[in-house]
Amino acid sequence: MSDTTSITSDPAKEPVEQKALWGGGRSPFTISYGKFMMWIFLLSDTFTFSALLIGYGFTRHSFEGNTVTPWPTPDQVFNHFPFLHGMHLPLIFVSVMTFILMFSSVTMGFAVEAGHRMAKKEVSFYMLLTILGGIGFLGCMAWEWAQFINGTEAGKMLADGSVFHGANLHLNEYGPTAFADLFFIVTGFHGVHVLSGIIINSTIYINVLKGTYEKRGHYEMVEKVGLYWHFVDLVWVFVFTFFYLI
Amino acid sequence: MSNQHLNNEDHNNHEGNDQHKQTFISKYVFSMDHKMIAKQFLITGIIMGCLGVLMSMVFRLQLAFPDTPFPFMENFMGHWAKDGRLDPSFYLALITIHGTIMVFYVLTAGLSGTFSNLLIPLQIGARDMASPLFNMLSYWFFLLSSLVLVSSLFVDGGPASSGWTIYPPLSALPTAISGSGMGMTLWLIAIILFVVSSLLGGVNYIATVINMRTLGMKMTRLPLTVWSFLLTAILGLLSFPVLLGAGLLLIFDRSFGTSFYLSDIPADLAGGIERVGGSPILFQHLFWFLGHPEVYIIILPALGITSEVLATNARKPIFGYRAMIGSMIAIAVLSFVVWGHHMFVTGMNPFLGSVFVLGTLIIAVPSAVKTFNYLATLWKGNLRLTPAMLFAIGLVSFFISGGLTGLFLGNAALDINLHDTYFVVAHFHIVMGSAAIFGMMSGIYHWYPKMFGRMMNSTLGYLHFWITFIAAYCVFFPMHFMGLAGVPRRYYAITAYDQFDVFVNMNVFITIAALIGGAAQLIFLFNFFYSIRKGKKAEQNPWESNTLEWTTPVERIHGNWPGEIPHVYRWPYDYSKPGALTDFIPQNIPDEGQTDPLEETKPPVHA
Numbered sequence: 044m045s046d047t048t049s050i051t052s053d054p055a056k057e058p059v060e061q062k063a064l065w066g067g068g069r070s071p072f073t074i075s076y077g078k079f080m081m082w083i084f085l086l087s088d089t090f091t092f093s094a095l096l097i098g099y100g101f102t103r104h105s106f107e108g109n110t111v112t113p114w115p116t117p118d119q120v121f122n123h124f125p126f127l128h129g130m131h132l133p134l135i136f137v138s139v140m141t142f143i144l145m146f147s148s149v150t151m152g153f154a155v156e157a158g159h160r161m162a163k164k165e166v167s168f169y170m171l172l173t174i175l176g177g178i179g180f181l182g183c184m185a186w187e188w189a190q191f192i193n194g195t196e197a198g199k200m201l202a203d204g205s206v207f208h209g210a211n212l213h214l215n216e217y218g219p220t221a222f223a224d225l226f227f228i229v230t231g232f233h234g235v236h237v238l239s240g241i242i243i244n245s246t247i248y249i250n251v252l253k254g255t256y257e258k259r260g261h262y263e264m265v266e267k268v269g270l271y272w273h274f275v276d277l278v279w280v281f282v283f284t285f286f287y288l289i
Numbered sequence: 290m291s292n293q294h295l296n297n298e299d300h301n302n303h304e305g306n307d308q309h310k311q312t313f314i315s316k317y318v319f320s321m322d323h324k325m326i327a328k329q330f331l332i333t334g335i336i337m338g339c340l341g342v343l344m345s346m347v348f349r350l351q352l353a354f355p356d357t358p359f360p361f362m363e364n365f366m367g368h369w370a371k372d373g374r375l376d377p378s379f380y381l382a383l384i385t386i387h388g389t390i391m392v393f394y395v396l397t398a399g400l401s402g403t404f405s406n407l408l409i410p411l412q413i414g415a416r417d418m419a420s421p422l423f424n425m426l427s428y429w430f431f432l433l434s435s436l437v438l439v440s441s442l443f444v445d446g447g448p449a450s451s452g453w454t455i456y457p458p459l460s461a462l463p464t465a466i467s468g469s470g471m472g473m474t475l476w477l478i479a480i481i482l483f484v485v486s487s488l489l490g491g492v493n494y495i496a497t498v499i500n501m502r503t504l505g506m507k508m509t510r511l512p513l514t515v516w517s518f519l520l521t522a523i524l525g526l527l528s529f530p531v532l533l534g535a536g537l538l539l540i541f542d543r544s545f546g547t548s549f550y551l552s553d554i555p556a557d558l559a560g561g562i563e564r565v566g567g568s569p570i571l572f573q574h575l576f577w578f579l580g581h582p583e584v585y586i587i588i589l590p591a592l593g594i595t596s597e598v599l600a601t602n603a604r605k606p607i608f609g610y611r612a613m614i615g616s617m618i619a620i621a622v623l624s625f626v627v628w629g630h631h632m633f634v635t636g637m638n639p640f641l642g643s644v645f646v647l648g649t650l651i652i653a654v655p656s657a658v659k660t661f662n663y664l665a666t667l668w669k670g671n672l673r674l675t676p677a678m679l680f681a682i683g684l685v686s687f688f689i690s691g692g693l694t695g696l697f698l699g700n701a702a703l704d705i706n707l708h709d710t711y712f713v714v715a716h717f718h719i720v721m722g723s724a725a726i727f728g729m730m731s732g733i734y735h736w737y738p739k740m741f742g743r744m745m746n747s748t749l750g751y752l753h754f755w756i757t758f759i760a761a762y763c764v765f766f767p768m769h770f771m772g773l774a775g776v777p778r779r780y781y782a783i784t785a786y787d788q789f790d791v792f793v794n795m796n797v798f799i800t801i802a803a804l805i806g807g808a809a810q811l812i813f814l815f816n817f818f819y820s821i822r823k824g825k826k827a828e829q830n831p832w833e834s835n836t837l838e839w840t841t842p843v844e845r846i847h848g849n850w851p852g853e854i855p856h857v858y859r860w861p862y863d864y865s866k867p868g869a870l871t872d873f874i875p876q877n878i879p880d881e882g883q884t885d886p887l888e889e890t891k892p893p894v895h896a
Binding site: 066071084220224 | 420423492499505507531534549562575886
């Protein structure tokens with residue numbers, strides 16, 4: 044503990060009264076400003092996703108009772124699985140995807156825990172698994188998107204007699220335009236978060252290998268990116284619920 | 290690894306007051322010192338403000354003299370003012386950019402960017418912000434955003450023209466009106482950069498206030514300025530991302546042919562793609578979920594500054610300190626549940642409308658608590674009418690007269706008549722425009738010595754205040770009557786309607802008042818820039834104030850305090866404390882016998 048500190052006593056050693064916690068000279072939540080800022084940022088990002096999901100709810104609600112272009116049932120749209128062509132397997136693939144992402148959250152948790160014990164080897168092992176999980180999820184998402192964009196053989200008959208397969212931002216065979224639009228933008232926005240998570244995790248992974256945090260004396264950076272990664276997973280739970288289950 | 294370890298690092302990483310060599314670039318340009326960043330925000334805000342005010346002068350001329358050409362306008366506006374006559378579509382562009390600049394660039398970034406940066410570390414006793422790097426980035430994103438917005442004035446088709454609220458479809462279809470093309474795209478890019486800047490600033494302000502207070506600076510000993518900046522940052526952090534989401538969808542509608550906000554638009558009007566299934570109302574909901582907290586993002590810092598300036602210059606404790614905090618929190622919470630009052634005419638279910646009416650009118654309660662507390666603070670005070678004090682009193686005046694018309698507009702039954710008339714223009718220009726500008730001016734006059742080490746000229750300050758104050762009322766008060774008579778806002782001219790002919794002279798009067806008010810700002814600009822070099826040298830504590838920023842040396846060193854950071858022993862409003870020897874006791878002075886900063890000071894001794 045440095046001499047210039049404005050803390051008169053060492054709060055880690057003596058129990059702090061609740062009053063003194065907010066009395067200044069220390070962090071009331073006993074966390075560093077960096078971790079605190081990550082929490083605040085995640086709160087803010089929650090509102091961005093909320094805006095998009097509320098937009099989704101608003102739009103979908105306006106199609107209630109619409110018999111001309113009804114909102115499609117997810118079971119009928121997302122029923123494909125790689126190499127199992129032609130079989131009706133509703134939501135199986137997206138469950139695999141979700142499992143991969145959730146599992147990467149578990150390994151992230153292990154990495155953070157290993158960081159508390161300053162176990163460099165374990166941290167790097169679990170970080171690697173987390174990154175692979177993220178890449179796996181994005182790969183699945185790419186397949187899912189490709190399937191969605193290419194569409195089925197049946198397609199949809201257009202007004203001019205031609206048949207349209209799959210989906211783009213203007214037209215899709217599954218239902219209203221807004222269905223595909225929202226699917227692309229919300230899962231896409233989540234995918235961008237996963238991608239940036241992978242990039243951040245990889246940077247941290249390299250630093251772990253280089254021993255940066257061992258020199259620093261703590262693995263707090265792993266904890267911070269862990270928060271972000273768990274958040275991205277949590278968001279997926281909501282995206283998954285709204286687009287696939289409801 | 291212990292948390293304590295991290296904790297110490299927090300408080301120490303800006304310690305040491307290192308006077309390392311600074312180059313011109315690292316001191317004035319890419320500065321990470323919060324005081325310099327505050328000045329960067331302020332000066333950028335002032336430049337943007339000049340632009341916004343000049344635009345209002347141009348369209349005020351048009352409104353007062355719709356048939357008179359002003360050939361000089363062609364010199365600087367080119368084909369937008371051919372033969373000195375303002376182009377109608379450019380009129381729309383002017384009001385749009387005027388609104389955008391004033392709301393976001395002057396009164397959000399210019400106001401809270403300046404004073405949050407300057408005052409949070411100084412008043413809570415910190416060496417700098419939690420993350421000086423984020424702080425610097427926050428300014429640079431803001432500057433970039435300003436430049437993008439200004440550059441949109443020069444693109445083909447002109448800048449965005451669908452009003453500062455950029456409602457679709459005008460904003461969603463690039464071919465809708467002349468400003469819907471490139472200008473609108475740049476507007477959206479500018480606002481996204483602005484959201485990033487606000488996010489970087491916001492996380493920093495919150496983390497700094499929560500984590501970096503000096504020993505003894507309890508939450509209930511924070512100056513009200515810091516409380517207002519904290520709540521402003523929270524509001525911004527939770528509302529701007531919603532605008533980001535809304536903007537994202539809008540960009541897709543504009544550039545990639547989706548129809549989130551569009552419905553029943555045939556393909557030949559919308560770039561060859563039929564737009565069905567969306568709803569422009571969705572955009573309004575998302576926009577106003579930001580838009581309403583935004584008005585409190587603007588006014589709360591101004592109210593915080595006013596609390597501080599009034600108490601200091603009335604030589605009295607602020608009346609109802611905890612009630613002030615409580616009412617600010619109440620305003621902040623309520624601001625998130627009343628956005629629908631901007632949308633009463635969208636065909637909203639009347640029951641839902643009544644819920645929004647209720648929420649809106651409840652905001653009058655904490656607002657009134659604040660107003661009466663200001664009046665009670667002034668009551669029997671030993672008033673020192675400095676220019677800052679006059680501007681603070683001016684804010685209270687505007688807050689009352691503009692707030693009262695808020696009760697009309699918050700009521701759905703009345704709002705349906707008043708919606709989109711000059712009554713609305715009058716209301717928000719008084720309560721949010723003038724009041725916040727006066728709060729900002731008050732802050733500039735009050736903390737100028739802290740920013741530049743010199744005093745501004747008081748005589749010029751008084752002149753600036755009185756002309757601006759009277760002019761602002763002369764400009765905005767008559768607009769209430771125009772609005773009640775049904776004059777719609779955003780019209781290029783109202784000469785086509787016989788029933789509005791009675792307002793011809795009133796429009797001339799308003800414009801003359803606006804020109805005088807605008808000219809008065811030249812006094813301020815001269816005073817501001819002249820005093821940076823030639824002003825009277827400031828003393829350390831020129832206003833005999835209690836807060837910690839006045840314990841730092843006039844030289845404004847990096848790290849703020851040359852030695853240790855002072856501890857805090859009392860709340861910031863011990864002015865004229867009965868039984869005390871001096872009429873002010875700074876926060877870092879302990880009571881006789883008080884050793885523990887967390888201990889409370891003795892209650893006042895009444896003779």
